[in-house]
Amino acid sequence: MEVAFVGGGHMARCLVEGLLSQGRDPARIAVADPVAATRDALSTQLHVSVFEQGIDAVATAPVWVLAVKPQVARAVCEALAGQAARTRPLIISVMAGITQAQLRHWLGIDTLVRSMPNQPAAIGAGITALYADPSLDVTLRTVVETVFRGAGATVWIERETQMDMVTAISGSGPAYLYRLAEAMESAACARDLPPAIARQLVVQTLLGAARMLQVPGKSPAQLRGQVTSPGGTTEAAIQTLDNGGWTRLVDEAVDAAHARGRTLAEQFG
Numbered sequence: 001m002e003v004a005f006v007g008g009g010h011m012a013r014c015l016v017e018g019l020l021s022q023g024r025d026p027a028r029i030a031v032a033d034p035v036a037a038t039r040d041a042l043s044t045q046l047h048v049s050v051f052e053q054g055i056d057a058v059a060t061a062p063v064w065v066l067a068v069k070p071q072v073a074r075a076v077c078e079a080l081a082g083q084a085a086r087t088r089p090l091i092i093s094v095m096a097g098i099t100q101a102q103l104r105h106w107l108g109i110d111t112l113v114r115s116m117p118n119q120p121a122a123i124g125a126g127i128t129a130l131y132a133d134p135s136l137d138v139t140l141r142t143v144v145e146t147v148f149r150g151a152g153a154t155v156w157i158e159r160e161t162q163m164d165m166v167t168a169i170s171g172s173g174p175a176y177l178y179r180l181a182e183a184m185e186s187a188a189c190a191r192d193l194p195p196a197i198a199r200q201l202v203v204q205t206l207l208g209a210a211r212m213l214q215v216p217g218k219s220p221a222q223l224r225g226q227v228t229s230p231g232g233t234t235e236a237a238i239q240t241l242d243n244g245g246w247t248r249l250v251d252e253a254v255d256a257a258h259a260r261g262r263t264l265a266e267q268f269g
Contacts, residue, residue: 001030003147004061006054006076007068008033008042011094014121015065016046018150021124032057054080058089063143066093066103070264073098077106084109090140092147096167097264100133100160111136113144116166119174121151128154129166168257176253181206 003019005012008031020026026047032054033039039050051057054076058064064084068076073095084091084107092113093103103112113136117128128148132141141156148154157166181202188198212223228234 001049001057001059001061002028003063003065004030004032004058005065005067006032006057006080007066008035008038008050009067011117011121012065012067013042013046014117014126014151015067015094015147016042016048018121018124019147020046021150022146030057030061055083058083058087062087062089063147064089064091065147066091066095068095070095070097070267074102074106077103081106081108090143092144096171097164097261097267100131111140113140114160114163115144115148116163116171117148117151118170121148124150124152126152127170128152129163129170130154130156131160131163132156164258164261165254167261168254172257176250177206 002024005016012031016029016031019029027049029048030051031039031042031048032051033042034052036052039052042048043050049057058080064080066073066076088109088111090111090113091103091107091109092115094115094117096116098114100112100114103114104110110133113130113132115128115130118126120126121128128151130141130144130148132144145154157163184202184205185195185198188201189195193201209223212218213220224238228238
């Protein structure tokens with residue numbers, strides 16, 4: 001095996017599909033999941049090797065991706081600790097809130113990387129934040145980047161404490177945009193636009209605006225200014241958002257997500 005996934009949920013599947021898109025042999029990718037239906041789907045649709053128990057999936061793999069819920073992280077890691085001690089794999093965690101210190105304690109090894117991918121990884125348009133101890137060598141960092149390459153961009157953060165904010169921004173961030181899209185569609189339909197047209201207008205507007213943000217040399221504030229003519233329709237809308245506390249609410253939402261991320265490690269440690 002080249003890579004073993006412990007947990008076969010949505011994000012694990014995204015990463016597996018990304019590896020397959022890079023030409024990896026599906027027979028050399030292992031996935032462990034306790035749910036038979038999940039294993040069957042992965043086997044029949046992606047042709048990877050599947051196992052019920054994590055210990056069987058990781059038996060010969062030099063790279064392990066831990067993709068289980070934080071609630072079961074400790075039990076899963078402790079069950080794998082003996083094998084980790086024997087084979088010294090590179091371990092990548094996609095478990096929110098679980099720290100390197102906890103992973104090191106539960107698994108007994110130091111070759112660890114924390115990651116936070118986000119939902120657009122499903123279409124290869126995500127971004128994954130990565131953190132490792134500075135001692136992790138360049139070769140292993142490249143291996144880690146390869147695991148996530150099919151899911152989108154990657155960025156290394158300098159301090160592990162930054163991971164909770166990453167979770168609040170890019171991890172939770174897609175849901176903020178979806179909520180905005182919901183509200184815009186609802187407002188349009190309530191004012192006599194057909195639902196299909198409202199959806200098309202909202203989706204393409206958000207896509208186009210996101211692409212504008214990628215153009216070098218223009219900040220979000222500058223781009224907003226280009227659309228917001230004095231006394232115009234956009235200015236009226238922006239003033240309404242500002243008067244309603246839009247910026248404050250976004251700040252509070254990010255803070256709430258950040259705080260939740262910080263408590264996960266304590267809750268499941």
